Amino acid sequence: MRGKNKISLQFKVLSLISVLLLVIILLLAGIFSYILYVDSRTQAELLVLQTAKTISLMPELYEAIKEDNLEEIFRPIAEQVKDQANASNIVIENRERIIYSHSDLKLVGQRNSNHTNDQALIFGGSSSFEIDREQGRVIVGKVPIIADYSTYSQVIGTVSVEFLEKDLLYNLYKKIKFIIFASLGVFILGIIGGIYLTNNIRKDTLGLEPHEISSLFRERNAILSSIKEGIIAINERGLITMINLSASDMLNICEKHFINQHIHDILPNIKIDLVLETGQDIHNVELLLHDKMYIFNFIPIIEQEQVVEQVVGVVLSFRDKTELKKLIDTISEVRTYSEGLRAQTHEYANKLYLLSGLLQLEKYQDALDFINKESTIHHHQTKLLFNQIQDLNIQAILLGKLGRASEMKIHFEIDPESYVDPLPKHIGVTEIITIIGNLIDNAFESVIFQDKRNVSFSITNLGNEIIIEVTDSGKGLSKEQFDTLFAVGFSSKGENRGYGLYNVKRIVDALNGNIDVINGKEGGAIFTVFLPKGVK
Known part of the structure; x- marks a missing residue:
């Protein structure tokens, strides 16, 4: 079943876009956050060192140490510097690691137990490092306090500026928060773009999902392979896009070799440009290809964009006229036999009713005379039809017309001198059927309202021609009727008639024959058809 348990194109595209965006956003956000963290940490280490150096060089610090009044003189300055630098603590110690100043007043006057002052006290160097405190991990910048005594300098203590790592992470989070919102916006835009893209794709695919398109493609190939007609599709430039198997067989070509080739490469005589320009259908065009006659139909492929229609291709369908003609001939032959059998059935039913009536009236001699008469007529007709008329199709036509004439109370006679061999293949x-049937039907209708209802038929094939003659005892034809006899719609029987003689004339001309019409000496009309035995 089409569409069962299938994932839609929109879901696939949105899933792919979402995964790609998430991977890219997370990767870029991670790299940016790492770089920002490293940069912020480096800046924090530089800040604590610079702040510590600045404090160590303040004259107020020397004065406070000299007067041993660090808490009153320098503490306000230290607090101000701490607030400006966003430091968590500023610690001042002497050479004996006694704490002079600290944010926790309980530690003032106590000895520092760690040995982080060694580099500053012994070597007079500055350093930055990390250390754990009760508040958390801190970044420490430690600088020596150097007193200048004119002739020499001496390290008299250290200044430590501390920065809480959690404050650093908080500042980092505030910066990354913008990245998070920006990434979310990019993700939403990506989803919207994916929805627009899938809708645009579905518009181009006529609202069909990929699995539906593949299913339709398989069905299309199966249908085209099963069609006995040749099918060729071309685009707006006349290039072949599809050829079915029947077309390849009829034209004796390989499908793969002619895809994307111009249609004129295999069908040079077709006027495909007219269909591409006008967008009009063309039906039942006969073309001779490889000594065979084919009937072509041209159907344009029209694409409508808003209110404008554009021809984007043409589908050519064609079939072998020979096969079609065989089918039409078979149907016509069956119809002729059917009409003949129906007429004979009706005629013999009437005759059986007559015999039944004569027998019931005990008119046995009359019944016997009727049987002998019908037997003689039947024997004469049968001998004439089956011995002298060698073509089975003409036999069937005449047999049906004999029955039809009997129904219409018309005396229909076949010339005893008639003789014809099986007709040539052309x-x-x-x-x-069209020639003989229409001429006889026309003769029947011309005598139906006459007192004398006589129609005669003759056929011979002497010499190089087949001569067919039908004579009736009707009123004949006027001069005006002679002029329009074979025109489309000519009829003396009312509207929507008058195609029989036109078809006769058309077929006779197609067979390179002639048809003559004259009025008989005793009235009525005589139609004579001359058909050549060979193909000119």
Whole structure:
């Protein structure tokens, strides 16, 4: 079943876009955060060292140490510097590690137990490092306090500026928060773009999902392979985009070699440009290819963009006229036999009713005479039809017309001198049925309202021609009727009639024959058709 348990194109595209965006955003955000953290940490280490150096060089610090009044003189300055530098603590110690100043007043006057002052006290160097405090991990910048005694300098203590790492992380979070919101905006824009993209793709695919398109493609190939007609599709430039198997077989070409080739490479005589320019269908065009006649139909492929229609291609369908003609001939032959059998059935049913009535009236001699008469007529007709008319199709036509004439109370006679061999192949069943059938029907209708209802038929094939003659006892034709006899719609029987003689004339001309019409000496009309036995 189409579409069952299938993932939609939109879901696939949105999932892919979401995963890609998340990976890219997380990767970039991680790299940016790491770089920002390293940079912030470096800045913090520089800040604590610079702040410590600045404090160590303040004259107020020397004065406070000299007067041993660090708490009153320098503490306000230290607090101000701590606030400006956002430091968590400023610690001042002497050479004996006695704490002079600290944010925790309880530690003032106590000895520092760690040995982080050694580098500053012994070597007079500055350093930065990390250390754990009760408040958490801190970044410490330690600088020596050097007193200048004119002739020499001496380290008299240290200044430590501390910066809580959690404060650093908090400042980092405030900066990253912008990145998070920006990334969220990019993600939302990506999802919106994905939805627009999938909707645009579905518009181009006529709202079909990929699995539906593949299913339709398989169905299309199966249908095209099963069609007996040749199918060729071309684009707006006349390049072949598809050829089905039947077309390849009819044209004796390989499908793969002609894809993306111009249609004129295999069908040079078709006027495909007219269909591409006008967008109009063209039907039942006969073309001769490889000594075979084909019937072509041209259907444009029209794409509508808003209110404008554009021809984007053409589908050519064609079939072998020979096969189509065989089918038409078979249908015509069956129809002729059917009409003949129906007429004979009706005629013999009436005759059986007559015999039944004569027997019930005990008119046995009359019944016997009727049987002998019908037997003689039937024997004469049968001998004439089956011995002298060698073509089975003409036999079937005449047999049906004999029954039809009996129904219409018309005396229909076949000339005893008639003789014809099986017709040549170029005269098909449809052609001979149209010629003989229409001429006889026309004769029947011309005598139906006459007192004398006589119609005669003759056919011979002497020489190089087949001669067919139908004579009736009707009123004949006027001069005006002679002029329009074979025109489309000519009829003396009312509207929507008058195609029989037109079709006869058309077929006779197609077979390179002639048709003559004259009025008989005793009235009525005589139609004579001359058909060449060979193909000119």
